[in-house]
Amino acid sequence: MTWTDALEFLRGPLFRIAFLVFVAGLVYRLIRVVALGWPKDRVLSAGSKTKGVATTYAKGIGIFPFIPWVKQTFNGNAVTFLAGAMFHVGLILVIIFGTAHMLAWKSLLGFGWPTLPVPIIDWLAAATIVAMVALLVNRFTHPVVRKLSGPAEFLNWTLVFLPMVTGYLMTHHLFFRYEALFSLHMLTVDVMLIWIPFSRLSHFVFYFFSRTIHGAQFGKRAVTP
Amino acid sequence: MGEETIYEHLTQQGVSRRDFLTYCGVIAGGLGFNRLAPVSASGLPEKLADVPGADLTSFVSHALQTKPRLPVIWLEFQDCAGCTEALTRSQSPTLVDLVLNKISIDYHETLFAAAGFQAEAARQAAMEKYAGQYVLVVEGSIPVADDGVYCTVGGRTAVAILEEAAAGAAAIIATGNCAAYGGLPKAKPNPTNAKGVMELIADKPVVNIPGCPAIPEATTGTIANFLVFGELPELDDLGRPKAFYGTTIHDRCLRRPFYEAGKFAKSFDDEGARAGWCLYKLGCKGPTTYNACATIKWDGGLSFPIQSGHPCLGCSQPDFWDGGGFYQGQSAPLDRPAATVVGAAAVVGAAAGAGFAVANRSAKKKLVSIDATPGEETS
Numbered sequence: 291m292t293w294t295d296a297l298e299f300l301r302g303p304l305f306r307i308a309f310l311v312f313v314a315g316l317v318y319r320l321i322r323v324v325a326l327g328w329p330k331d332r333v334l335s336a337g338s339k340t341k342g343v344a345t346t347y348a349k350g351i352g353i354f355p356f357i358p359w360v361k362q363t364f365n366g367n368a369v370t371f372l373a374g375a376m377f378h379v380g381l382i383l384v385i386i387f388g389t390a391h392m393l394a395w396k397s398l399l400g401f402g403w404p405t406l407p408v409p410i411i412d413w414l415a416a417a418t419i420v421a422m423v424a425l426l427v428n429r430f431t432h433p434v435v436r437k438l439s440g441p442a443e444f445l446n447w448t449l450v451f452l453p454m455v456t457g458y459l460m461t462h463h464l465f466f467r468y469e470a471l472f473s474l475h476m477l478t479v480d481v482m483l484i485w486i487p488f489s490r491l492s493h494f495v496f497y498f499f500s501r502t503i504h505g506a507q508f509g510k511r512a513v514t515p
Numbered sequence: 516m517g518e519e520t521i522y523e524h525l526t527q528q529g530v531s532r533r534d535f536l537t538y539c540g541v542i543a544g545g546l547g548f549n550r551l552a553p554v555s556a557s558g559l560p561e562k563l564a565d566v567p568g569a570d571l572t573s574f575v576s577h578a579l580q581t582k583p584r585l586p587v588i589w590l591e592f593q594d595c596a597g598c599t600e601a602l603t604r605s606q607s608p609t610l611v612d613l614v615l616n617k618i619s620i621d622y623h624e625t626l627f628a629a630a631g632f633q634a635e636a637a638r639q640a641a642m643e644k645y646a647g648q649y650v651l652v653v654e655g656s657i658p659v660a661d662d663g664v665y666c667t668v669g670g671r672t673a674v675a676i677l678e679e680a681a682a683g684a685a686a687i688i689a690t691g692n693c694a695a696y697g698g699l700p701k702a703k704p705n706p707t708n709a710k711g712v713m714e715l716i717a718d719k720p721v722v723n724i725p726g727c728p729a730i731p732e733a734t735t736g737t738i739a740n741f742l743v744f745g746e747l748p749e750l751d752d753l754g755r756p757k758a759f760y761g762t763t764i765h766d767r768c769l770r771r772p773f774y775e776a777g778k779f780a781k782s783f784d785d786e787g788a789r790a791g792w793c794l795y796k797l798g799c800k801g802p803t804t805y806n807a808c809a810t811i812k813w814d815g816g817l818s819f820p821i822q823s824g825h826p827c828l829g830c831s832q833p834d835f836w837d838g839g840g841f842y843q844g845q846s847a848p849l850d851r852p853a854a855t856v857v858g859a860a861a862v863v864g865a866a867a868g869a870g871f872a873v874a875n876r877s878a879k880k881k882l883v884s885i886d887a888t889p890g891e892e893t894s
Contacts, residue, residue, distance in 0.1 A: 292752055294833055297803070301839070302849035309848075313857055314864035321868025325876075389779065393796065393844030398851055408777030468763060469803045 293469040300476035308480035309398075315487025316495060323499060335510045342509015346501055367432055373424040380418030381454075384411055390461075408461075415458050422451050442489065449485050452478035521742070522580040539576040542739045578743040585742050586649040588641055589623040590680060592673040593666050593700040593709055594655025598691040599625045601728040602735070604814075621649065624668075635669045642683050650741055651684035652734070653677065656693040656700045657715055658707030665707040677715065686747055687712055687721045690734045692830055695723035695754070702836035713754055722747050723754040725806075727830035732811050733759040753833065755805065764801035764827050767809035770794065783824070794821060798842040800829030 349361075358364040364371040385391050387406040396402035405411075426447055429439045456478055460471035486492055508514040525535055591599070603626070620626065621641040627634055641649065655673075658665040663672035681687060689712040692698035700709035713721045724734050737756050740748045748756040765771065773779070773793040780787035780794055793799070801809075804827050808819040821827055826842070829835040839849045 292833070294753070294803070298834065298838060298849065305848045306850070306852050309852060310856065310860040314860040314867075317861045317864030318868040321865050322872060325868065325872030327876075389777065389796065390844065390846035393846045394848060397843060397847030406777075408775065411777075463766075468765070472803065 293467060293473055296473045297469050297476065300473050300480060304480045305476065305483075308483040312483040312486060315484075316492065319487050319492055320495070323496065333510075337509050337512030337514070339506040339509045342507070342514050343502055343505035345514045346505030346508065350501055367428070367435065369424055369428040369432070370435065373421040373428065377418055377421035377425060380414040380421065381450075384415050384418065384457075387411065388415075412461065415454065415461075419451075419454050419458060422447065422454065426451075446485075446489055446491055449478070449482045449489075450491065453482055519584055520580055521582055521584050524584045525579075535579070536572070536576060539579060540572045542579075542743065543572045543575045575743050582742065582745065583648075585738070586621045586641065586645040587652055587738065588621055588638065588645075588649050588680060588684075589626075589652040589654065590676060591624050592653070592655035592657050592668075592677070592694070593707070594691065594693050596625050596654070598654045598726075598728040598734070599623070601813075602731045621645070632669075638680075642680060646683040648685055649683065650738060651680050651687045652738075653687060653689050653694040653712050654691050656697045656709035656711060658700065658709045659715070660706070660708035674715065677712070681712075681716045681719050684719055686741060687716060687719050688724060688734065688737055689713065689721060689754075690724045690729045692725045692727045692729075692833075692835065695725035696833035698727065699836055701834065720747050721754060722750060722756060724759070725753075725755065725831040725833075726808075727828070727835075730759065730807055730811055730813070733807060751805070753805075755831070759807040759811075760805040760831065762805065762810075764804045764806055764809050764821065765799075768801055768821055769809065770821060788824060791824075794824075794826040796844055797826045798840060798844060799826035800832070800835070800838070800845055801827040802845065804829040804832055804835075806831040 358368075358371060361371060363374075383406065386395075388411045389405045389408065392402055392405045406414075429435050429443065429447075453475060456471055456475040459465060460468065460475050463471075465471075466474075482491070486494075505514070522535060525538075526532075530538070589599075622634075622638045624634065627637070629637055655666075657663070657673045657677055659674055663674040666673040668676060689695045693700060693709070694712050696711045697705070697709045697714075698711075700707055701711075711723070713723065722737055724730075724737060726733070733756070736759065737748060740746075740756070740758075748758055751757050751760055753760075765774070768774075770791060770793045773791070774795060778787060778790075778792040779796040780790075780792045781796055782788065783797065788794075795801075799821065801821065808827070809821070812819045812822070828841050829838060832838065839845070839847065
């Protein structure tokens with residue numbers, strides 16, 4: 291078996307399986323979460339649910355991240371905040387606005403969009419990788435984060451880090467043949483796709499659930515932090 | 516006759532000493548691709564170290580003056596004769612003309628004057644006369660389904676002809692993607708169960724010169740390598756000479772700077788296409804395709820597909836017909852699962868989720884009902 295065969299398998303059948311597992315897994319998780327039920331709410335509202343939701347999104351991803359010193363995370367552990375932000379921004383931009391990635395989306399969705407110039411994507415990818423390394427170091431050095439880190443955290447980190455690194459090496463044609471790195475990139479992406487629904491990596495969906503519910507509850511009780 | 520050297524053979528054909536040395540220079544140039552840095556692994560520099568003067572031309576002329584003529588038998592099976600057409604239209608006539616016409620070809624169906632039984636007889640005669648010495652060039656894939664009936668020449672199957680001819684060959688050169696890896700006939704669903712030479716012949720050295728068609732200079736250069744060194748060039752893991760297949764199209768592409776700068780043509784008639792920008796978004800397979808198109812080019816170095824504005828199809832790679840759409844970006848998955856399949860996956864996920872949810876609820880209800888009647892246990 292050659293790298294060409296491997297690449298064909300990893301871009302073809304394995305990707306299809308991974309994608310279907312990803313879809314089925316996410317729907318399964320969604321149903322499980324929704325079916326947890328809603329406790330009957332007999333308490334009178336002390337504040338506005340809508341306002342609570344709006345505030346919590348503003349704090350979470352809207353405005354406050356850009357004024358870090360109002361964030362507890364930043365004051366408690368600046369590395370988690372800064373590297374975490376860098377990682378998330380970089381990852382999202384690379385995945386959506388990288389030319390190669392957009393073409394993958396286009397083939398699945400049927401439509402494409404303008405992409406960012408390669409050098410910008412390249413620097414973002416490098417920054418994302420550096421941020422991930424910083425976050426890993428932080429997990430070992432920060433006493434609190436260290437206590438919070440178990441095997442699941444390190445596995446999640448690894449399964450996100452590998453596609454990042456193989457993708458970066460691939461676009462730069464470093465160390466190995468292009469199709470070998472392309473194969474490894476696809477393999478790690480396929481594994482990550484399968485892993486996402488059943489791990490905390492699924493927070494890219496469930497983050498919005500928890501933000502909304504917590505925001506509504508805080509708002510209703512007028513205790514929005 | 517068999518011991519007649521190439522030089523003697525050429526002088527008999529009226530080639531002067533001056534022309535002979537010119538030819539030697541041409542062949543040396545053809546082999547000189549080996550000297551490019553990425554393929555120095557081919558070992559040519561070490562071979563030259565033994566030669567007095569270490570001059571490639573004098574090395575070639577020494578070889579041609581001492582070695583016997585190299586007979587070539589050229590067979591065609593499931594092919595379009597495109598590789599032959601490319602050879603005959605090659606604009607580097609000295610090398611191709613020298614290697615194929617003046618020195619080597621003993622049997623070639625397309626180029627032969629003879630036809631029918633005469634041609635068959637000529638092949639048999641050549642195979643007997645040069646048994647164990649000739650280089651067998653194969654063009655086209657070999658079908659093996661239903662005892663190979665889908666390709667017959669003179670009433671005999673391609674498999675039988677290949678096996679017979681391979682038995683007496685010193686080496687086999689599979690030219691074109693069909694002979695090398697099955698090519699177009701092997702594309703899904705491969706109705707004739709077409710195979711490349713390497714899949715069928717295990718006991719002879721086989722060199723693949725894939726391409727659609729193969730670059731003429733790569734075919735003749737490989738024959739020249741055998742002529743001069745008496746052995747086949749060093750091959751990569753897909754059986755291709757490293758001298759011609761050592762780097763990707765992308766590595767040597769004249770549009771590569773635009774790739775690095777992120778400037779892509781988005782359609783065949785937009786501003787980027789007119790400005791000669793990178794064709795990656797239009798489905799170029801250059802990054803994974805190993806061939807010499809970007810360096811040797813076609814028609815005497817005039818151009819090659821990417822230079823002319825068309826993305827590389829990856830025709831020197833195995834199964835390139837099934838490697839995703841020609842005009843689909845290479846990063847895209849090979850195929851898109853049908854909406855119904857994705858829907859089915861979602862339904863399976865939903866059913867599993869609902870199942871667990873129902874099971875949990877009934878378990879919870881039981882617990883609640885036990886909690887609600889504590890008196891029964893305590894009394």
